[in-house]
Amino acid sequence: MSGESKELRRLVIKAYHVKEAVWGSENRVSEDGIMTVDRGSVQKYREKESDYIADISVRIIRPEEREQYTNTIMDVIPISAKVLGNIGDGITHTLTGVYVILTGVDTEGKQTHEFGSSEGMLSQQMKFGRAGTPGERDMILAFDVTMKKGMGQIRAGVTAAHRACDQFVQEYREQLKKFHGNRCTERHEFYDVVRPGKKKVLIIKQVAGQGAMYDMHLFAKEPSGVEGGRSIIDMGNMPVLVTPNEYRDGILRSMQ
Amino acid sequence: MGIGPSTKETTLHNFRDPLLDVVSSDEDLDLMGILIVGTPQDQEDKILVGTRAAVWAEGMRADGVIISADGWGNSDVDFTNTIEQLGKREIPVVGIHFTGTAAQFVVTNPYMDTIVDMNKNPEGVETNVVGENAVDSMDARKAAAMLKLKMRKK
Numbered sequence: 502m503s504g505e506s507k508e509l510r511r512l513v514i515k516a517y518h519v520k521e522a523v524w525g526s527e528n529r530v531s532e533d534g535i536m537t538v539d540r541g542s543v544q545k546y547r548e549k550e551s552d553y554i555a556d557i558s559v560r561i562i563r564p565e566e567r568e569q570y571t572n573t574i575m576d577v578i579p580i581s582a583k584v585l586g587n588i589g590d591g592i593t594h595t596l597t598g599v600y601v602i603l604t605g606v607d608t609e610g611k612q613t614h615e616f617g618s619s620e621g622m623l624s625q626q627m628k629f630g631r632a633g634t635p636g637e638r639d640m641i642l643a644f645d646v647t648m649k650k651g652m653g654q655i656r657a658g659v660t661a662a663h664r665a666c667d668q669f670v671q672e673y674r675e676q677l678k679k680f681h682g683n684r685c686t687e688r689h690e691f692y693d694v695v696r697p698g699k700k701k702v703l704i705i706k707q708v709a710g711q712g713a714m715y716d717m718h719l720f721a722k723e724p725s726g727v728e729g730g731r732s733i734i735d736m737g738n739m740p741v742l743v744t745p746n747e748y749r750d751g752i753l754r755s756m757q
Numbered sequence: 758m759g760i761g762p763s764t765k766e767t768t769l770h771n772f773r774d775p776l777l778d779v780v781s782s783d784e785d786l787d788l789m790g791i792l793i794v795g796t797p798q799d800q801e802d803k804i805l806v807g808t809r810a811a812v813w814a815e816g817m818r819a820d821g822v823i824i825s826a827d828g829w830g831n832s833d834v835d836f837t838n839t840i841e842q843l844g845k846r847e848i849p850v851v852g853i854h855f856t857g858t859a860a861q862f863v864v865t866n867p868y869m870d871t872i873v874d875m876n877k878n879p880e881g882v883e884t885n886v887v888g889e890n891a892v893d894s895m896d897a898r899k900a901a902a903m904l905k906l907k908m909r910k911k
Contacts, residue, residue, distance in 0.1 A: 738795025
């Protein structure tokens with residue numbers, strides 16, 4: 502039996518391209534594609550996580566500036582914000598042209614990784630232009646966390662680094678939410694669909710859940726966010742079903 | 758053993774995952790959803806959660822499953838068990854895994870005849886280069902094509 506495909510719900514992702522990122526007196530992003538970063542702003546996030554974090558610094562890395570040392574890359578994060586609806590439907594705004602990398606080390610020089618680590622020359626340690634990495638011409642905001650001794654090897658410390666980074670990103674999300682819908686540079690529509698009569702396929706994603714830096718969060722309030730997320734470890738590593746639109750709206754946050 | 762930088766799926770990867778793009782846009786397939794399953798440390802737990810994933814697939818009357826893992830070594834126990842549990846339930850399954858030369862399976866089972874190796878490095882090793890070996894759209898297309906063949910043969 503074969504029939505008409507049925508659309509269940511719609512997700513619209515509107516992208517706004519950032520042309521330039523520069524230092525400024527506040528963390529700002531505007532519809533005209535200019536981003537400013539306040540170098541000192543990250544200290545307030547360190548203070549909130551002072552049990553785990555000794556220091557945080559942020560760097561703007563332009564495409565031609567990748568010949569520089571980086572600590573191990575814990576994650577690459579898009580800056581996206583929910584404008585209307587919940588994760589998986591409604592409207593999401595996201596920035597293109599700039600991505601956040603979260604990097605980490607502890608005060609003893611121990612990199613925040615276990616099974617191979619990616620510290621070294623940034624130009625050599627990342628394959629640019631892949632699904633999970635910035636493109637050749639993208640700018641990078643490097644959010645570099647120095648953990649207190651040993652804290653980069655335990656789950657609470659790694660989670661604290663992600664949380665601090667998320668709060669920094671949230672400053673931009675709050676502004677991105679208010680961008681005028683018609684001024685986006687790209688617009689993508691996605692539907693969760695049922696295709697009656699076609700082969701029913703399930704994707705199973707086996708994700709990290711062993712503890713320490715191996716963890717995966719789901720269900721954060723913001724796309725690709727941390728705040729409000731649930732750890733797969735805390736859910737007993739049991740299988741959890743998400744819709745295609747929830748998935749592509751950033752319902753997962755890779756903590757490992 | 759765990760997840761290395763070259764296979765690790767970053768948050769950005771999950772936001773624009775090639776596997777989801779390929780499967781969801783294929784009009785011959787009715788994608789029911791994405792089942793996220795963790796990788797516990799404890800052996801008994803590994804078998805438990807993977808088996809529950811297979812029970813879900815059976816209960817949903819899945820005609821086929823694509824299972825992907827971005828880690829290897831310790832997590833191969835989970836991966837091989839879940840594939841076996843799906844196979845025993847007569848659900849065609851294709852795996853996506855980093856194998857290369859470094860991560861050959863220690864234990865296999867009869868249902869592991871269709872595994873796409875996401876390795877892209879000539880030496881087949883973990884290179885510590887972020888993004889190098891992670892799943893791309895070619896891997897995803899191979900997996901979808903293999904699954905279609907396997908479902909047709911059934």
